[in-house]
Amino acid sequence: MSETNDLTPAEVCIWRAFPRGESVDFRAAENEDPALGNTWGAERTVRASVLRTLLLKAPQEEGKIAALKIAGARITGVLDLKYATIDAAIRLSHCQFDSVPDLYGAQLRQLNLSKSVLPGLTSAALRVEGVLRMTDCRMRGPVRLGGAQISRALFMERAEFTAPDDSEPVLQLNQAEIGDDVWAPEMRAHGQARLTGASVAGRINVQDAEFNNPDGTALDAQNLNVGAHVRARCVRARGRVELRGSRISGRLDLLHAHLSHPGDTALRASSCVIGELWLRGGDRIEGVLNLRRSQIEILTLEPEMLPDQVYLSNLTYSVLTPHEPAERRLPMLELDGEPYEPHGYEQLTAAYRHAGDDDAARLVQLAKQRRRRTTLTWYGRLWGYVQDATVGYGFRPLRSAVWLLSLMIIGSIAYGLDHPRPIKAGEAPDFNPVFYTLDLLLPVVNFGQEPAFAPDGWHQWLSYALIITGWTLATTIVAGVTRTVSRQ
Template sequence: MDEMRLNQAEWRVRHAFRRGDVVDFRTEGGGESGNESEERTVRAKVLRALLIDRPTEEGEIARMRVLGARITGTLDLQYGTVEHPVTLSGCHFEETPLLYGAQVRQFSLSESRLPGLMADGLRVDGVLRLTGCRVTGPVALGAARVSGACFLDDARLTPGPDRDEGPALALGHAVVEGDLWAAGLTSYGQVLLDGAQVSGVVNLNDARLEEPGGTALQAETLTVGSDLHAMRLRTLGRVNLRGAAVPGQLNLAHARLRNPGGAALRASGCRAGEFWLREAAPIEGGVNLRRAHFDLIFATPEVWPDEVRVDELSYTKLNPPLPAERRLELLERDVEGYIPAAYEQLTASYRRIGDDAAARTVQLAKQRRHRATLPLYARLWGHLQDATVGYGFRPMRAAGWLAGLLLVGAVTYGLRPPRALTSGEAPDFHALAYTLDLLLPIIDLGQEKSYTPDGAYQWLSYGLVLAGWVLATTFAAGVTRVLSRQ
């Protein structure tokens, strides 16, 4: 480094670096990090030379700690190795820093303003901190590897109208061995987390992600070590979590997901311990939960939109506890139509908590939904089973029908007894026993074969015999279904 060509600010940075001291320009040159005064202007090539050449003083630990500087030129550390911690907080960068393939100990750009950050393949042995940054171009951290945590909390990403440069934030296939902390992140462009691996927590609480007509959060096959918190998340555009793996909570409580005219949430094949939509706003756009698996889903029916896909969705428990009739609303919204497995899944969840009545309600709803897919003759038979015994899930209906018909027959034939077929040989007539003989095809009380009614009363007897056979058949079908279910 040619020391004779350094300006006053650069001399201060050089000497402070050798001793690990802080250089704070925030109260100098007008107090704005973008001020053009030479008193706070540092050329990027000077910083690069310090970081690469590593000048030190004996007995001191070198470290770059610069606050509030105006950095001109391009900070180019591509493929370089920086062995000292770097803190460039509250700085104003005129050009996009280039850190492609670089290896650094620890790197902080907190509260800085940048036109972008190109850092694909970056290796950070400690913490990467972009807290509160204001970036007007893409932040590229694809395939980066961070041994500690990665902080993007309260950062604001506002790429220009030309989106051909890629996502606003790209962390595709990155590896973060600590937490990915992006609480309060604002991004007016796509946040890309495809294939990323985060050993700790992903925190998107209070984040605002917008990509109208596109995908605001692209996180296919994201792997998280514990939880993904996105409480109070606000999105405009699709949230894509296809194939994501979250062993703890996938928490979207109080969130608002919007993508009118498209899919607002795609979580097909996603696996999570708990999926929370507690007190979330009604989702504006479609939801795809096909082949997803959750141990617990916390959501009320009001959250779900009209277009929902739940084919092969599996879960263990649903919260909050609700009547089966309310949970059935979701299954009726599935755009795929009748999905038998979805009813079986809901039935199983009610049986796990011991609510057999709710489980039977779901099974009855399943049979009614299935009936609509059958040909006419089968639908008619289905209506008959439904009205008589509720497809076997309402067996007491048969007893009610039987009691009603028994009363009609007993009163009618009690007022107008039928004539005996063989005078003097017939047993005494009992209207109740005679009606039972007509209704129950497997019981012979000796009344039906000894007496025969006349005229319209004979047609009533035919009707009772037919009704008895129908009741017996449908009841047997229902019992068979119950036994096979158990």
């Protein structure tokens, strides 16, 4: 027992419990607050150096599995396990640490810090064979888990991450590898949370979580790789959410989310590959939405969530839900902060055709031509207005029939009331005002009326107008039909 001669009674209790894997609980009540640990006395104070020696020495008892299980202790000094290999499971729950533990490069079987209060955690390049639990933890400084390898799951339910300043992220999981799920519903990060380049084989659950960094990036998850779903329902993010270059095999669920970064980008999910993206039921996004160059199989996007500015350049999707009238979807293309680009209209058209709504698809194509018209020269815009008014760029062919019918009625009435004189009296056929008007309107049709009669005065000016209008209508109809046929 010489190794326990200089230990306090609390430390002796832990030393004796360790080889048998027994728990040592110093709590006076289950619901006591570990944040008050600085008021706890010597009877529940443990030196970190003693725990380090115990874990490295690892005394064994035959037939027992050693484990460090402590609850409700005040741990003083730095728990330095840098580069250590620890075979015993470690559970330090409901504890208060007065110094930042250093686990850099350590190899642990399992680590449980649930409901403890720590001034931070240095654990980059940490390896954990089992799970890492930080459930209900309160971290008062940066948690450095960059490059960590966790074979099983990472639990951070209701954990709170803060830091005395914003010089670095409060939670760093960049380049980390998680072999199972990241389970963090209701977690709160007051500062940047960084997951750049992290790989999660299972799911990420941050439902009801809060990410607060209003002056910068609240969640930096560029190049994140997730093997299943990301459940972020009811998430609240004040600051940029950065997902550029990420790959999410399953669903990115942002139902009822509140994303706010006024005057800057609120959500950037550009160059991503996502199975399903759900943006529905939440508050209107405050800031810019950027989905450039992403590939999304099923895009669930509610028009009410769209901000004043969106970037959709080269975004591709197979299905767009919920099914909305074209008039409700077109504004998102008009909100695009970039110059006219036909791809967005073609993509929306394809989505409507996939849903079997050909009428909506035609409306989108018509809107595309109108948007394109704004980029043309003055004479191109003038010709565009003519095509739009006459045949709706070929997407409203019945409009040309209405024009023809109206002009035929006008001409038939005018020439029926006052016949033009025949060019050769006695040789001209009987005058028919309807077919005479059609001869003037239709450039490729000849009923024998127009060459047999010579209008003069205002009749002549009316015939000029009908001929010019007829040629214009014929040209626009041909252009519209050609566009429709080539598109099909």
